[in-house]
Amino acid sequence: MTPKELQQLAEYNYWANHTLYKSCSNLSETDYKAERPSFFGSIHNTLNHILVGDRIWFGRFENKPEKLSLSDVLYEDFASLQTARENEDLRILDYARNITQDTLDSTLSYTTIAGDTYSDPLGILLQHAFNHQTHHRGQIHCLLSQTNVTPPSLGMTFYLRAQD
Template identity: 50%
Template sequence: MLQKHFQMLARYNTLANHRIYDTCTLLSDVELKRVRPAFFKSIHGTLNHIMVGDRIWLSRFTGQETPFIKLDTILYEDFAELSAARTLEDRRIENFAANLTEEFIKGTLKYVNNQGKLYEDPIELLITHFFNHQTHHRGQIHDMLTQTEIAPPVLDMHRIINP
Protein backbone atom coordinates (compact mmCIF):
# COMPACT_ATOMS: atom_id res chain seq x y z
CA MET A 1 0.00 0.00 0.00
CA LEU A 2 2.89 2.37 0.66
CA GLN A 3 3.99 1.97 -2.95
CA LYS A 4 0.78 3.70 -4.10
CA HIS A 5 1.22 6.43 -1.52
CA PHE A 6 4.80 7.14 -2.61
CA GLN A 7 3.71 7.05 -6.27
CA MET A 8 1.09 9.71 -5.46
CA LEU A 9 3.74 11.83 -3.73
CA ALA A 10 6.03 11.47 -6.73
CA ARG A 11 3.23 12.60 -9.04
CA TYR A 12 2.43 15.52 -6.76
CA ASN A 13 6.12 16.44 -6.70
CA THR A 14 6.21 16.58 -10.50
CA LEU A 15 3.05 18.65 -10.77
CA ALA A 16 4.05 21.05 -7.97
CA ASN A 17 7.50 21.54 -9.51
CA HIS A 18 5.85 22.21 -12.86
CA ARG A 19 3.74 24.95 -11.27
CA ILE A 20 6.70 26.50 -9.45
CA TYR A 21 8.90 26.47 -12.55
CA ASP A 22 6.13 27.86 -14.76
CA THR A 23 5.72 30.72 -12.32
CA CYS A 24 9.47 31.30 -12.08
CA THR A 25 9.73 31.65 -15.86
CA LEU A 26 7.84 34.94 -15.41
CA LEU A 27 10.71 36.35 -13.33
CA SER A 28 13.89 37.95 -14.62
CA ASP A 29 17.22 36.31 -13.89
CA VAL A 30 17.96 39.17 -11.49
CA GLU A 31 14.71 38.50 -9.58
CA LEU A 32 15.37 34.73 -9.49
CA LYS A 33 18.84 35.29 -8.04
CA ARG A 34 18.00 38.23 -5.77
CA VAL A 35 19.30 37.60 -2.26
CA ARG A 36 16.38 37.22 0.11
CA PRO A 37 15.98 36.25 3.77
CA ALA A 38 16.10 32.53 3.00
CA PHE A 39 18.45 29.71 3.90
CA PHE A 40 19.63 29.17 0.32
CA LYS A 41 19.64 32.92 -0.35
CA SER A 42 17.41 33.09 -3.44
CA ILE A 43 14.70 31.38 -5.43
CA HIS A 44 17.37 30.11 -7.82
CA GLY A 45 19.56 28.87 -4.97
CA THR A 46 16.65 27.04 -3.36
CA LEU A 47 15.60 25.42 -6.64
CA ASN A 48 19.18 24.18 -7.03
CA HIS A 49 19.22 22.90 -3.44
CA ILE A 50 16.11 20.81 -4.05
CA MET A 51 17.87 19.28 -7.06
CA VAL A 52 21.00 18.56 -4.99
CA GLY A 53 18.91 16.84 -2.32
CA ASP A 54 16.96 14.82 -4.88
CA ARG A 55 20.14 13.57 -6.52
CA ILE A 56 21.77 12.65 -3.23
CA TRP A 57 18.73 10.71 -1.99
CA LEU A 58 18.04 8.97 -5.30
CA SER A 59 21.65 7.82 -5.50
CA ARG A 60 21.37 6.42 -1.96
CA PHE A 61 18.07 4.70 -2.70
CA THR A 62 19.32 3.15 -5.93
CA GLY A 63 22.65 1.98 -4.53
CA GLN A 64 24.72 4.28 -6.71
CA GLU A 65 27.76 6.09 -5.43
CA THR A 66 26.56 9.20 -3.65
CA PRO A 67 28.44 12.23 -4.90
CA PHE A 68 29.86 14.51 -2.23
CA ILE A 69 28.31 17.83 -2.99
CA LYS A 70 27.72 20.84 -0.80
CA LEU A 71 24.03 21.41 -0.11
CA ASP A 72 24.22 25.00 -1.38
CA THR A 73 25.87 24.09 -4.68
CA ILE A 74 24.49 25.84 -7.73
CA LEU A 75 24.29 22.97 -10.20
CA TYR A 76 22.85 25.15 -12.96
CA GLU A 77 23.44 28.90 -13.27
CA ASP A 78 21.08 29.09 -16.24
CA PHE A 79 17.41 28.81 -15.29
CA ALA A 80 16.43 27.15 -18.59
CA GLU A 81 19.04 24.42 -18.01
CA LEU A 82 17.88 24.01 -14.41
CA SER A 83 14.28 23.71 -15.59
CA ALA A 84 15.17 21.07 -18.19
CA ALA A 85 17.15 19.12 -15.58
CA ARG A 86 14.19 19.37 -13.17
CA THR A 87 11.90 17.78 -15.75
CA LEU A 88 14.32 14.87 -16.18
CA GLU A 89 14.81 14.50 -12.43
CA ASP A 90 11.06 14.40 -11.84
CA ARG A 91 10.78 11.59 -14.38
CA ARG A 92 13.53 9.72 -12.50
CA ILE A 93 11.64 10.21 -9.24
CA GLU A 94 8.36 8.96 -10.73
CA ASN A 95 10.17 5.97 -12.22
CA PHE A 96 11.79 5.24 -8.86
CA ALA A 97 8.39 5.37 -7.13
CA ALA A 98 6.78 3.22 -9.83
CA ASN A 99 9.31 0.47 -9.19
CA LEU A 100 9.23 0.42 -5.39
CA THR A 101 8.64 -2.92 -3.75
CA GLU A 102 7.24 -3.61 -0.30
CA GLU A 103 10.44 -5.49 0.53
CA PHE A 104 12.59 -2.44 -0.30
CA ILE A 105 10.30 -0.04 1.58
CA LYS A 106 10.40 -2.20 4.71
CA GLY A 107 14.21 -2.35 4.71
CA THR A 108 16.84 -0.06 6.17
CA LEU A 109 19.49 2.02 4.46
CA LYS A 110 23.05 2.70 5.62
CA TYR A 111 24.48 5.95 4.30
CA VAL A 112 27.03 8.61 5.10
CA ASN A 113 25.72 12.16 5.31
CA ASN A 114 27.53 15.27 4.05
CA GLN A 115 29.33 15.66 7.38
CA GLY A 116 30.75 12.13 7.12
CA LYS A 117 28.48 10.61 9.77
CA LEU A 118 27.20 7.07 9.20
CA TYR A 119 23.46 6.46 9.64
CA GLU A 120 21.12 3.54 9.25
CA ASP A 121 17.45 4.45 8.97
CA PRO A 122 14.21 2.79 7.88
CA ILE A 123 13.72 3.30 4.13
CA GLU A 124 10.03 4.08 4.68
CA LEU A 125 11.08 7.06 6.83
CA LEU A 126 13.76 8.16 4.36
CA ILE A 127 11.41 8.14 1.37
CA THR A 128 8.90 10.12 3.41
CA HIS A 129 11.68 12.59 4.28
CA PHE A 130 12.69 12.76 0.61
CA PHE A 131 9.24 14.02 -0.40
CA ASN A 132 8.85 16.20 2.70
CA HIS A 133 12.20 17.88 1.94
CA GLN A 134 10.96 18.93 -1.49
CA THR A 135 7.68 20.25 -0.07
CA HIS A 136 9.49 22.15 2.68
CA HIS A 137 11.73 24.00 0.24
CA ARG A 138 8.96 24.61 -2.30
CA GLY A 139 7.18 26.35 0.57
CA GLN A 140 10.19 28.60 0.99
CA ILE A 141 10.13 29.39 -2.72
CA HIS A 142 6.40 30.07 -2.47
CA ASP A 143 7.16 32.61 0.26
CA MET A 144 9.95 34.22 -1.79
CA LEU A 145 7.55 34.52 -4.73
CA THR A 146 5.26 36.61 -2.52
CA GLN A 147 8.16 39.07 -2.34
CA THR A 148 7.98 39.60 -6.11
CA GLU A 149 5.42 41.05 -8.50
CA ILE A 150 4.35 37.51 -9.49
CA ALA A 151 1.69 35.67 -7.53
CA PRO A 152 2.80 32.25 -6.28
CA PRO A 153 0.94 29.23 -7.63
CA VAL A 154 -1.49 27.08 -5.68
CA LEU A 155 0.44 24.08 -4.36
CA ASP A 156 -2.21 22.37 -2.25
CA MET A 157 -1.95 18.66 -2.96
CA HIS A 158 -5.69 18.12 -3.27
CA ARG A 159 -5.93 20.94 -5.83
CA ILE A 160 -3.05 19.60 -7.93
CA ILE A 161 -3.72 15.85 -7.80
CA ASN A 162 -7.50 16.19 -8.08
CA PRO A 163 -8.14 19.58 -9.75
Template identity: 45%
Template structure:
Protein backbone atom coordinates (compact mmCIF):
# COMPACT_ATOMS: atom_id res chain seq x y z
CA UNK A 1 0.00 0.00 0.00
CA UNK A 2 1.37 3.39 -0.99
CA UNK A 3 1.96 6.01 1.69
CA UNK A 4 0.74 9.56 1.07
CA UNK A 5 3.15 12.47 1.04
CA UNK A 6 1.50 13.88 4.17
CA UNK A 7 1.96 10.67 6.15
CA UNK A 8 5.54 10.31 4.88
CA UNK A 9 6.30 13.93 5.80
CA UNK A 10 5.03 13.59 9.37
CA UNK A 11 6.89 10.32 9.91
CA UNK A 12 10.07 11.79 8.45
CA UNK A 13 9.85 14.87 10.66
CA UNK A 14 9.33 12.74 13.78
CA UNK A 15 12.45 10.75 12.96
CA UNK A 16 14.42 13.84 12.03
CA UNK A 17 13.57 15.41 15.38
CA UNK A 18 14.75 12.30 17.23
CA UNK A 19 17.96 12.24 15.15
CA UNK A 20 18.68 15.95 15.72
CA UNK A 21 17.88 15.67 19.43
CA UNK A 22 20.29 12.74 19.82
CA UNK A 23 23.10 14.66 18.12
CA UNK A 24 22.43 17.79 20.19
CA UNK A 25 22.09 15.95 23.50
CA UNK A 26 25.30 14.01 22.84
CA UNK A 27 27.09 17.36 22.67
CA UNK A 28 25.30 18.67 25.78
CA UNK A 29 26.16 15.71 28.01
CA UNK A 30 29.79 15.90 26.82
CA UNK A 31 30.13 19.44 28.23
CA UNK A 32 32.28 19.96 31.33
CA UNK A 33 30.30 19.63 34.58
CA UNK A 34 28.10 22.64 35.23
CA UNK A 35 28.19 24.05 31.69
CA UNK A 36 24.77 22.74 30.66
CA UNK A 37 23.08 24.36 33.67
CA UNK A 38 25.15 27.56 33.68
CA UNK A 39 22.99 30.67 33.40
CA UNK A 40 23.38 32.38 30.04
CA UNK A 41 21.79 35.38 28.34
CA UNK A 42 19.09 33.40 26.58
CA UNK A 43 15.31 33.26 26.67
CA UNK A 44 15.12 30.35 29.13
CA UNK A 45 18.44 31.07 30.84
CA UNK A 46 20.46 27.89 30.24
CA UNK A 47 20.91 24.94 27.94
CA UNK A 48 19.09 22.59 30.32
CA UNK A 49 16.21 25.01 30.87
CA UNK A 50 15.80 25.47 27.12
CA UNK A 51 15.82 21.72 26.49
CA UNK A 52 13.30 21.25 29.30
CA UNK A 53 11.04 23.80 27.62
CA UNK A 54 11.10 21.80 24.38
CA UNK A 55 10.16 18.62 26.23
CA UNK A 56 7.41 20.45 28.12
CA UNK A 57 6.03 21.82 24.86
CA UNK A 58 6.05 18.40 23.22
CA UNK A 59 4.30 16.82 26.19
CA UNK A 60 1.68 19.54 26.18
CA UNK A 61 0.92 19.24 22.47
CA UNK A 62 0.83 15.45 22.35
CA UNK A 63 -1.36 15.39 25.46
CA UNK A 64 -3.72 17.88 23.86
CA UNK A 65 -3.91 15.73 20.75
CA UNK A 66 -4.58 12.61 22.85
CA UNK A 67 -7.05 14.45 25.09
CA UNK A 68 -5.02 13.78 28.25
CA UNK A 69 -3.33 15.89 30.92
CA UNK A 70 0.31 16.74 30.22
CA UNK A 71 1.13 17.01 33.91
CA UNK A 72 2.89 20.36 33.53
CA UNK A 73 1.77 23.76 34.70
CA UNK A 74 4.25 26.20 33.13
CA UNK A 75 6.14 26.47 29.86
CA UNK A 76 9.36 27.11 31.78
CA UNK A 77 8.94 24.13 34.10
CA UNK A 78 12.16 22.24 34.74
CA UNK A 79 11.26 18.56 34.62
CA UNK A 80 14.88 17.34 34.83
CA UNK A 81 17.74 19.45 36.19
CA UNK A 82 20.32 16.76 35.39
CA UNK A 83 21.34 16.74 31.68
CA UNK A 84 21.67 12.94 31.55
CA UNK A 85 18.22 12.38 33.08
CA UNK A 86 16.78 14.94 30.67
CA UNK A 87 18.44 13.09 27.77
CA UNK A 88 16.78 9.83 28.82
CA UNK A 89 13.38 11.51 29.05
CA UNK A 90 13.93 13.10 25.63
CA UNK A 91 14.78 9.75 24.05
CA UNK A 92 11.68 8.18 25.60
CA UNK A 93 9.43 10.98 24.36
CA UNK A 94 10.97 10.98 20.88
CA UNK A 95 10.19 7.23 20.69
CA UNK A 96 6.63 8.03 21.83
CA UNK A 97 6.27 10.66 19.09
CA UNK A 98 7.46 8.20 16.44
CA UNK A 99 5.13 5.42 17.65
CA UNK A 100 2.24 7.88 17.77
CA UNK A 101 2.64 9.36 14.29
CA UNK A 102 3.34 5.92 12.81
CA UNK A 103 -0.19 5.01 13.88
CA UNK A 104 -1.81 7.90 12.04
CA UNK A 105 -3.16 7.82 8.52
CA UNK A 106 -4.33 10.54 6.14
CA UNK A 107 -7.79 10.71 7.70
CA UNK A 108 -6.34 11.31 11.17
CA UNK A 109 -3.83 13.89 9.93
CA UNK A 110 -6.56 15.73 7.99
CA UNK A 111 -8.83 15.76 11.02
CA UNK A 112 -9.18 18.36 13.73
CA UNK A 113 -8.92 18.19 17.50
CA UNK A 114 -10.20 20.34 20.35
CA UNK A 115 -8.07 21.46 23.24
CA UNK A 116 -7.73 24.10 25.92
CA UNK A 117 -4.56 26.16 26.13
CA UNK A 118 -2.85 26.91 29.44
CA UNK A 119 -5.09 29.97 29.91
CA UNK A 120 -8.19 27.78 29.55
CA UNK A 121 -9.21 29.07 26.11
CA UNK A 122 -10.57 26.35 23.83
CA UNK A 123 -9.63 25.85 20.21
CA UNK A 124 -10.31 23.42 17.40
CA UNK A 125 -7.50 23.07 14.89
CA UNK A 126 -6.41 20.71 12.13
CA UNK A 127 -3.84 18.17 13.28
CA UNK A 128 -1.30 18.33 10.45
CA UNK A 129 -0.48 22.07 10.75
CA UNK A 130 -0.23 21.71 14.54
CA UNK A 131 2.33 18.94 14.07
CA UNK A 132 4.25 21.27 11.77
CA UNK A 133 4.25 23.78 14.62
CA UNK A 134 5.53 21.15 17.08
CA UNK A 135 8.40 20.16 14.79
CA UNK A 136 9.21 23.79 14.02
CA UNK A 137 9.17 24.63 17.74
CA UNK A 138 11.77 21.94 18.39
CA UNK A 139 14.00 23.21 15.57
CA UNK A 140 13.72 26.80 16.81
CA UNK A 141 14.91 25.95 20.31
CA UNK A 142 17.55 23.48 19.13
CA UNK A 143 19.03 26.45 17.28
CA UNK A 144 19.21 28.38 20.55
CA UNK A 145 20.95 25.45 22.27
CA UNK A 146 23.29 25.16 19.28
CA UNK A 147 24.31 28.78 19.84
CA UNK A 148 24.82 28.24 23.58
CA UNK A 149 27.01 25.22 22.82
CA UNK A 150 29.13 27.47 20.58
CA UNK A 151 29.42 30.02 23.36
CA UNK A 152 30.53 27.31 25.79
CA UNK A 153 33.47 26.44 23.56
CA UNK A 154 31.99 23.13 22.40
CA UNK A 155 31.76 22.10 18.77
CA UNK A 156 28.02 22.04 18.04
CA UNK A 157 26.88 19.17 15.81
CA UNK A 158 25.35 19.55 12.37
CA UNK A 159 21.61 19.15 12.90
CA UNK A 160 20.17 20.56 9.69
CA UNK A 161 17.37 18.55 8.13
CA UNK A 162 19.31 18.15 4.87
CA UNK A 163 21.99 16.06 6.64
CA UNK A 164 19.31 13.74 7.96
CA UNK A 165 17.70 13.48 4.52
CA UNK A 166 21.05 12.56 2.95
CA UNK A 167 21.28 9.49 5.17
CA UNK A 168 19.54 6.70 3.22
CA UNK A 169 18.88 4.67 6.38
CA UNK A 170 17.01 7.60 7.95
CA UNK A 171 14.79 8.21 4.96
CA UNK A 172 14.02 4.49 4.47
CA UNK A 173 13.14 4.15 8.15
CA UNK A 174 10.48 6.84 7.75
CA UNK A 175 8.64 4.76 5.19
Protein backbone atom coordinates (compact mmCIF):
# COMPACT_ATOMS: atom_id res chain seq x y z
CA MET A 1 0.00 0.00 0.00
CA THR A 2 1.17 3.51 -0.76
CA PRO A 3 0.26 6.78 0.97
CA LYS A 4 -1.78 7.75 -2.11
CA GLU A 5 -3.73 4.47 -2.00
CA LEU A 6 -4.43 4.98 1.70
CA GLN A 7 -5.65 8.51 1.00
CA GLN A 8 -7.95 7.19 -1.74
CA LEU A 9 -9.41 4.65 0.69
CA ALA A 10 -9.94 7.37 3.29
CA GLU A 11 -11.64 9.63 0.74
CA TYR A 12 -13.89 6.81 -0.46
CA ASN A 13 -14.65 5.92 3.16
CA TYR A 14 -15.66 9.53 3.86
CA TRP A 15 -17.94 9.58 0.82
CA ALA A 16 -19.51 6.18 1.60
CA ASN A 17 -20.24 7.11 5.22
CA HIS A 18 -21.69 10.48 4.20
CA THR A 19 -23.87 8.79 1.57
CA LEU A 20 -25.06 6.12 3.99
CA TYR A 21 -25.86 8.62 6.73
CA LYS A 22 -27.78 10.76 4.24
CA SER A 23 -30.01 7.77 3.49
CA CYS A 24 -30.38 6.89 7.18
CA SER A 25 -31.44 10.47 7.91
CA ASN A 26 -34.63 9.73 5.94
CA LEU A 27 -35.70 7.02 8.38
CA SER A 28 -38.23 7.58 11.09
CA GLU A 29 -36.84 7.23 14.61
CA THR A 30 -38.86 4.01 14.92
CA ASP A 31 -37.36 2.45 11.78
CA TYR A 32 -33.88 3.73 12.61
CA LYS A 33 -33.81 2.08 16.04
CA ALA A 34 -36.06 -0.90 15.26
CA GLU A 35 -34.75 -4.27 16.40
CA ARG A 36 -33.91 -6.29 13.31
CA PRO A 37 -32.23 -9.65 12.80
CA SER A 38 -28.59 -8.56 12.67
CA PHE A 39 -25.44 -8.87 14.70
CA PHE A 40 -25.90 -5.53 16.47
CA GLY A 41 -29.70 -5.56 16.44
CA SER A 42 -30.48 -2.27 14.68
CA ILE A 43 -29.24 0.27 12.17
CA HIS A 44 -28.42 2.63 15.03
CA ASN A 45 -26.36 0.07 16.93
CA THR A 46 -24.51 -1.01 13.77
CA LEU A 47 -23.59 2.59 12.94
CA ASN A 48 -22.33 2.97 16.51
CA HIS A 49 -20.26 -0.20 16.14
CA ILE A 50 -18.54 1.13 13.01
CA LEU A 51 -17.58 4.26 14.93
CA VAL A 52 -16.34 2.18 17.88
CA GLY A 53 -14.20 0.09 15.54
CA ASP A 54 -12.66 3.19 13.99
CA ARG A 55 -11.92 4.74 17.35
CA ILE A 56 -10.26 1.53 18.52
CA TRP A 57 -8.16 1.03 15.38
CA PHE A 58 -7.20 4.64 14.71
CA GLY A 59 -6.47 5.08 18.41
CA ARG A 60 -3.97 2.25 18.03
CA PHE A 61 -2.56 3.73 14.82
CA GLU A 62 -2.06 7.11 16.52
CA ASN A 63 -0.73 5.55 19.75
CA LYS A 64 -3.78 6.86 21.64
CA PRO A 65 -5.55 3.61 22.55
CA GLU A 66 -9.27 3.75 23.35
CA LYS A 67 -10.86 1.61 26.06
CA LEU A 68 -14.08 0.56 24.35
CA SER A 69 -16.19 -2.54 23.93
CA LEU A 70 -17.27 -3.59 20.44
CA SER A 71 -20.94 -3.34 21.38
CA ASP A 72 -20.71 0.10 23.03
CA VAL A 73 -23.38 2.59 21.98
CA LEU A 74 -21.49 5.87 22.06
CA TYR A 75 -24.39 8.07 21.01
CA GLU A 76 -28.07 7.50 21.68
CA ASP A 77 -29.40 9.80 18.96
CA PHE A 78 -28.80 9.98 15.23
CA ALA A 79 -27.75 13.65 15.10
CA SER A 80 -24.98 13.23 17.69
CA LEU A 81 -23.78 10.02 16.04
CA GLN A 82 -23.74 11.70 12.63
CA THR A 83 -21.63 14.58 13.98
CA ALA A 84 -19.23 12.14 15.62
CA ARG A 85 -19.00 10.12 12.38
CA GLU A 86 -18.16 13.26 10.41
CA ASN A 87 -15.44 14.18 12.92
CA GLU A 88 -14.02 10.65 12.88
CA ASP A 89 -13.92 10.62 9.09
CA LEU A 90 -12.06 13.94 9.10
CA ARG A 91 -9.61 12.42 11.61
CA ILE A 92 -9.10 9.43 9.30
CA LEU A 93 -8.58 11.71 6.28
CA ASP A 94 -6.02 13.75 8.19
CA TYR A 95 -4.20 10.58 9.26
CA ALA A 96 -4.14 9.28 5.67
CA ARG A 97 -3.01 12.59 4.21
CA ASN A 98 -0.04 12.77 6.56
CA ILE A 99 1.28 9.21 6.55
CA THR A 100 4.68 8.33 5.06
CA GLN A 101 5.69 5.21 3.20
CA ASP A 102 8.07 4.30 6.02
CA THR A 103 5.19 4.39 8.50
CA LEU A 104 2.97 2.35 6.18
CA ASP A 105 5.73 -0.24 5.86
CA SER A 106 6.20 -0.49 9.63
CA THR A 107 4.83 -3.01 12.11
CA LEU A 108 2.33 -2.03 14.76
CA SER A 109 2.31 -3.66 18.18
CA TYR A 110 -1.04 -3.38 19.94
CA THR A 111 -3.17 -4.97 22.61
CA THR A 112 -6.64 -6.24 21.77
CA ILE A 113 -9.76 -5.68 23.84
CA ALA A 114 -9.26 -9.23 25.16
CA GLY A 115 -5.78 -8.26 26.40
CA ASP A 116 -3.76 -10.17 23.80
CA THR A 117 -0.74 -8.44 22.27
CA TYR A 118 0.11 -8.71 18.58
CA SER A 119 2.49 -7.14 16.08
CA ASP A 120 1.23 -6.89 12.50
CA PRO A 121 2.09 -4.92 9.36
CA LEU A 122 0.49 -1.48 9.65
CA GLY A 123 -0.56 -1.39 5.98
CA ILE A 124 -2.55 -4.61 6.40
CA LEU A 125 -4.15 -3.33 9.61
CA LEU A 126 -5.22 -0.14 7.84
CA GLN A 127 -6.77 -2.22 5.06
CA HIS A 128 -8.56 -4.20 7.75
CA ALA A 129 -9.96 -1.02 9.34
CA PHE A 130 -11.45 0.09 6.01
CA ASN A 131 -12.67 -3.42 5.22
CA HIS A 132 -14.37 -3.51 8.62
CA GLN A 133 -16.35 -0.40 7.74
CA THR A 134 -17.29 -1.75 4.32
CA HIS A 135 -18.47 -5.01 5.88
CA HIS A 136 -20.79 -3.27 8.33
CA ARG A 137 -21.99 -0.69 5.82
CA GLY A 138 -23.11 -3.71 3.79
CA GLN A 139 -25.08 -4.94 6.79
CA ILE A 140 -26.76 -1.55 7.12
CA HIS A 141 -27.53 -1.64 3.40
CA CYS A 142 -29.40 -4.91 4.01
CA LEU A 143 -31.20 -3.46 7.04
CA LEU A 144 -32.23 -0.40 5.02
CA SER A 145 -33.77 -2.71 2.42
CA GLN A 146 -36.23 -3.73 5.15
CA THR A 147 -37.49 -0.13 5.41
CA ASN A 148 -39.10 2.35 3.03
CA VAL A 149 -35.70 4.03 2.41
CA THR A 150 -33.86 2.81 -0.66
CA PRO A 151 -30.32 1.69 0.25
CA PRO A 152 -27.69 3.81 -1.51
CA SER A 153 -25.19 2.43 -4.00
CA LEU A 154 -21.88 2.48 -2.16
CA GLY A 155 -19.53 0.72 -4.57
CA MET A 156 -16.16 2.23 -5.37
CA THR A 157 -17.27 2.81 -8.96
CA PHE A 158 -20.16 4.96 -7.73
CA TYR A 159 -17.68 6.96 -5.67
CA LEU A 160 -15.43 7.42 -8.72
CA ARG A 161 -18.36 8.62 -10.84
CA ALA A 162 -19.46 11.03 -8.10
CA GLN A 163 -16.02 12.69 -8.31
CA ASP A 164 -16.47 13.73 -11.96
